[in-house]
Amino acid sequence: MPTFARIRVRALAKINLDLRILNKRPDGYHELRTIFQTVSLADTLEIEFERGRTRIEIKSDLNISGNIIEKAAHRALEATGRTGRVGFVLQKRIPLGGGLGGGSSNAAAVLLGLPALVGKTLPLPKLIELASELGSDVPFFLLGGAALGLGRGTELYPLPEPPARPALIVCPEIHSSTAEAYAALGRKESPSPPAGIVNNFQQLVWASARGLETGGPAFENDFEEVVFRRHPQLKSIQRKLLRQGAAEARMSGSGSSIFGIFEDRALRDRAAEAFRSSQENSPRLRVYPVTMVSRSRYHALWRRQLAAFGKWTLWPPRDQYAK
Numbered sequence: 001m002p003t004f005a006r007i008r009v010r011a012l013a014k015i016n017l018d019l020r021i022l023n024k025r026p027d028g029y030h031e032l033r034t035i036f037q038t039v040s041l042a043d044t045l046e047i048e049f050e051r052g053r054t055r056i057e058i059k060s061d062l063n064i065s066g067n068i069i070e071k072a073a074h075r076a077l078e079a080t081g082r083t084g085r086v087g088f089v090l091q092k093r094i095p096l097g098g099g100l101g102g103g104s105s106n107a108a109a110v111l112l113g114l115p116a117l118v119g120k121t122l123p124l125p126k127l128i129e130l131a132s133e134l135g136s137d138v139p140f141f142l143l144g145g146a147a148l149g150l151g152r153g154t155e156l157y158p159l160p161e162p163p164a165r166p167a168l169i170v171c172p173e174i175h176s177s178t179a180e181a182y183a184a185l186g187r188k189e190s191p192s193p194p195a196g197i198v199n200n201f202q203q204l205v206w207a208s209a210r211g212l213e214t215g216g217p218a219f220e221n222d223f224e225e226v227v228f229r230r231h232p233q234l235k236s237i238q239r240k241l242l243r244q245g246a247a248e249a250r251m252s253g254s255g256s257s258i259f260g261i262f263e264d265r266a267l268r269d270r271a272a273e274a275f276r277s278s279q280e281n282s283p284r285l286r287v288y289p290v291t292m293v294s295r296s297r298y299h300a301l302w303r304r305q306l307a308a309f310g311k312w313t314l315w316p317p318r319d320q321y322a323k
């Protein structure tokens with residue numbers, strides 16, 4: 001076991017290409033259907049480990065309290081049976097409260113990176129269990145690429161990869177609370193999901209497996225109705241992305257980021273310029289040109305990031321079907 005080790009990893013953001021909220025479940029969570037997609041916007045997380053008494057230190061350019069990184073570090077250490085000082089330096093680029101899964105991605109990065117640092121590997125079922133306890137979006141970042149999320153969003157299945165299209169993420173300084181957005185939806189508690197929404201979503205996924213080439217926007221996000229009512233500026237951003245030539249423009253997660261998907265980079269870059277130069281909606285609009293990151297690229301990134309740990313570099317994490 002090493003006495004000191006350090007690793008630097010990139011933790012990518014996600015968008016929800018599609019998001020349907022079904023019924024409220026007896027456990028208080030909502031049953032959902034979503035299509036997750038990793039994108040190239042990323043935080044950078046440095047993790048160092050020194051054997052000794054357990055203590056977690058986080059340095060960041062942002063003031064983040066009750067932090068999911070700290071929780072993830074405790075859980076990961078416990079699971080490996082090691083103790084020590086864990087120091088983090090977080091460079092935050094993914095906006096907070098933007099529906100881009102920044103915190104969740106950071107947590108998954110800890111679950112993947114810290115065991116490697118302490119010289120232990122955690123099998124996939126354990127990682128999935130820890131990730132689900134940390135948050136509904138965390139397990140997706142163990143998989144990456146394009147994935148179907150069911151249940152709370154923690155049950156995941158890889159989807160055929162769509163072409164790695166350029167996208168533009170526009171994020172105003174609005175912090176949209178996930179719990180409030182769910183409450184505003186007012187979904188009824190019921191033991192089973194409404195058949196109509198499931199049927200509709202199923203058709204979309206079957207179409208996307210054929211290679212989704214729609215004549216216009218096909219994706220949906222059930223949160224848009226309630227969140228746009230509260231923040232009309234978001235609707236204007238969506239309209240502007242479509243005017244600028246986006247094939248699709250949707251809110252991600254429970255907001256407040258709006259993403260547009262473009263056929264080519266030139267069109268996407270022109271749209272970015274249009275947002276930057278006008279700033280008509282808000283002087284504090286952040287604009288991120290990104291590319292979708294496929295599962296194979298996501299896995300290659302993690303394989304590279306863990307490569308320094310030699311024999312501990314077992315990526316993807318061990319499952320019961322690995323040969």
Ligand code: C5P
Pocket residue numbers: 028029030031032134135136137151152153178179182
């Ligand atoms: O799991 P996570 O911590 O991300 O969830 C934050 C909040 O969002 C939960 O406390 C719950 O109110 C709501 N939520 C939900 N149904 C889901 C996911 C989240 O109601 N599937």
